Amino acid sequence: MPYFHGKYPLKTWKFASKSQFNYWTVELWGDGAIVCDCPGFTFRKKCRHVVSVLDELTKEFGGFEKALRYYRDQKKKEQKDGLSKVSK
Numbered sequence: 017m018p019y020f021h022g023k024y025p026l027k028t029w030k031f032a033s034k035s036q037f038n039y040w041t042v043e044l045w046g047d048g049a050i051v052c053d054c055p056g057f058t059f060r061k062k063c064r065h066v067v068s069v070l071d072e073l074t075k076e077f078g079g080f081e082k083a084l085r086y087y088r089d090q091k092k093k094e095q096k097d098g099l100s101k102v103s104k
């Protein structure tokens with residue numbers, strides 16, 4: 017499935033696993049998908065990591081849609097900078 021703006025997530029968050037020496041990664045994708053690689057998310061499509069990220073975004077930006085727009089713009093800017101560096 018092609019994601020908005022390529023194969024990298026807009027943003028990632030790391031959460032330390034309590035039971036293992038491991039980290040779970042929550043990824044926000046350009047199409048608004050938000051996924052975690054912990055077992056809870058794999059089975060239930062929902063987990064406390066995703067919930068806490070959504071919570072954080074809502075607090076910081078006043079809503080998930082606003083946060084998504086912000087990170088999309090950031091990504092666009094990043095890609096434009098990257099391209100101008102390559103062409104020079």
Ligand SMILES: [Zn+2]
Pocket residue numbers: 040052053054055056057063064065066
């Ligand atoms: Zn999780």
